[in-house]
Every structure is written in C-alpha cells, then in structure tokens.
Amino acid sequence: MKDKFQEIIKKATIDIENVQSFHELNNLKSRFTGKKSEIKDFMKYLSSMTPEERPAFGKMVNDTLEEIGKLLEEAEQRLQENDYEKTIKSSQFDYTMPGRPVLRGGKHPLTLVQEQIEDVMISMGFQVAEGFDIEDDYHNFDALNTPKDHPSRNLADTFYVVKNHDEDLLLRTHTSPAQIRVMEKYKPPIKIISPGRAYRNDKFDPTHSPVFHQCEGLVVDEGISFKDLRDTIDILLKKMFGKGCKSRFRPHFFPFTEPSAEVDVSCFNCAGKGCSTCKNSGWIELFGAGMVHPNVFDMVGIDSEKYTGFAFGCGIDRIAMLKFHIPDIRMLFENDIRFLQQFTFSR
Numbered sequence: 001m002k003d004k005f006q007e008i009i010k011k012a013t014i015d016i017e018n019v020q021s022f023h024e025l026n027n028l029k030s031r032f033t034g035k036k037s038e039i040k041d042f043m044k045y046l047s048s049m050t051p052e053e054r055p056a057f058g059k060m061v062n063d064t065l066e067e068i069g070k071l072l073e074e075a076e077q078r079l080q081e082n083d084y085e086k087t088i089k090s091s092q093f094d095y096t097m098p099g100r101p102v103l104r105g106g107k108h109p110l111t112l113v114q115e116q117i118e119d120v121m122i123s124m125g126f127q128v129a130e131g132f133d134i135e136d137d138y139h140n141f142d143a144l145n146t147p148k149d150h151p152s153r154n155l156a157d158t159f160y161v162v163k164n165h166d167e168d169l170l171l172r173t174h175t176s177p178a179q180i181r182v183m184e185k186y187k188p189p190i191k192i193i194s195p196g197r198a199y200r201n202d203k204f205d206p207t208h209s210p211v212f213h214q215c216e217g218l219v220v221d222e223g224i225s226f227k228d229l230r231d232t233i234d235i236l237l238k239k240m241f242g243k244g245c246k247s248r249f250r251p252h253f254f255p256f257t258e259p260s261a262e263v264d265v266s267c268f269n270c271a272g273k274g275c276s277t278c279k280n281s282g283w284i285e286l287f288g289a290g291m292v293h294p295n296v297f298d299m300v301g302i303d304s305e306k307y308t309g310f311a312f313g314c315g316i317d318r319i320a321m322l323k324f325h326i327p328d329i330r331m332l333f334e335n336d337i338r339f340l341q342q343f344t345f346s347r
C-alpha cells in the first residue's frame, strides 16, 4: 500500500512541476486531492481493515495529501510570480520612473498674519468674537454714534445689499459693528478682538482695496485709560514687527470714540524716506483707535459713569504688507501661485 502512495506522489510531482496555467493547476488539485481522487478512493479499503491497521493507513492518506498539497501551493505561488512579471514586461508603464512631486498647499499670508494677531492678543487675555459680513445700518452706523448725514453712509461709499424704507442691509464698512454686538450680549469686563472682512467703495491703489481685512479690538472695564490703549497697541506692534518698530499716534476723529487717534508705522519700503507705497509720507496708516464714546455705551445699555473702554481697528492687509514687504495690496488678492509660494508653500 505504501508503494501505491509513493507512486501517486511521484506522478503528482511530475504533473505539478509542469503545470503552466491556473486552469491546469485547478484540474490537478481535483485530480489528486478532490473527492474523486485516487487517494480518497483508497478510503474504501478502510472497512476491510482491522482496527489496528486503520490508524497507520489513515496517517499514510493524510501524509500523502499533505505532501501533494504543499506541491500544489508551491506551484500556485510560482504561477502568480510569473503572471506578475509578465504583466510588468508587457505593460506600457516604466515602473522605475520617479513619481511626480506633490505640491503641498500652505496658508495665505493674510491667514498667517491674522493667526499671529490672534495669538498675541489671546496671550494678553483677549477672546476672539465673530461678526457678520452683512450688517444692518443700525449696527454699522447708528449704534456707533454715526450721524444720519455722515458721508460714509453715502451710496457711493457703502455697498448696500438692501436699501428701502423698512430696512437697510449693507456689507459692513468696518469690523466695529462686532463691538456693538458683543456689548449688547455681554456685560463688562469685556476684552475681545474680532477679525474679518470689511467692504468699501474705495478705488484700488497700493494700500487700498474695496475688500480688505480688519481686526477690531475692544476692552471695557472700570478704570480703562488711553494709556492701556497705547500699551496694548505697542505690545502688538512689537510682537508683529520686532522691538525696533517705529510707530506714531496722530489725533483723529471717529464718531464712536473720544478722543480718537490713528496709528502709523514707518514705511518698510523706503524706511520712512517716502515712496509710492506710502504716498511719499514715510508712514503707513495701520490703526484707527480711541476711547469708547459715552453715547455708544448708552446705545448698548452700559453705564458710562462707571465704565470706560478703548477700541481699535487695524488693517490686516497692511500689516501683512509691512511684515512681508509686499509693495502693493493687490498682490494679496490676485492668487498668483508664484507670489503665494514664497510664504509657506513647500514640496
């Protein structure tokens, strides 16, 4: 009986070694190990064997099946490898060619600057509040103590979305309405910034765009003074531009602050000598600022006898221009990849 098994293994070895396709391999699988295979057929002898003979016979059957199984597995692996090689050889692709580099996107310079401003202000205890791009004229003008005949309300200066007897909706002309919305909702002490877009019918020039970005700041508490405003802006400027940054406060007028000021920083392009970027003044205006007007407190129901506050609004685009030496604001909106790549784009 043992010889018979050996003979089957020998036959299987020859046939399996010569197999050329998966189809042939499947046929050999059923021929040597399937239900109707010669080996399985031997099981019929089992009934005529003594109980002592059966275990040895069973082991022989199992060993033979196992050996043929191994041969079949090896053949299958060999066929798979051949198949893969054939596919590669006949393919149009050159698998040795290096891959195309993937360009990694980065943050826009305006986002980088806005995030830096937020980090500096949060480190000073400010919270970030969100405002709305579309505002009503009450929050953009009235609540900010802006008279009905103020020139900024003019159709030629403000982009109105809806303008009729019942309501005026507009693209906010500054981020200051966010101050009102915060003061309507929260009681002092208040210490917030609110960055976002602002819209004005300004003509494009190197420092003006009809859509630009501002960051509003507002602090309301007992005993807040103009010195707190100066110190806060001073810290922000030093953190953004370094300790040597040259800035100045100029008296100004805003209906919603009293006293009011504008803050300029020395022009990066000409180091203060005068050029087209700074319109030959040597300075670039970055902030409007001042002490919150008592009328504004009255509009939002904050006791102006008890509380004082300061507010400011800075131009994020202009800060980006100064920080990254961008000579024209338009470059921030053109989405030219050669320009944007200079910031954080990398491979």
Ligand code: FA5
Binding pocket: 173, 174, 175, 176, 200, 202, 207, 208, 209, 210, 211, 212, 213, 214, 254, 257, 285, 286, 287, 288, 289, 290, 311, 312, 313, 314, 315, 316, 317, 318, 329
């Ligand atoms: C205002 O918008 C006031 N709301 C700022 C303010 C807030 C004053 C709180 C007092 C208290 P102003 O119009 O000066 O102020 O604008 C503030 C800054 O926004 C400017 O200094 C400038 O940096 C930027 N800015 C204004 N208009 C444009 C524009 N068209 N393009 C780019 N930046 C601009």
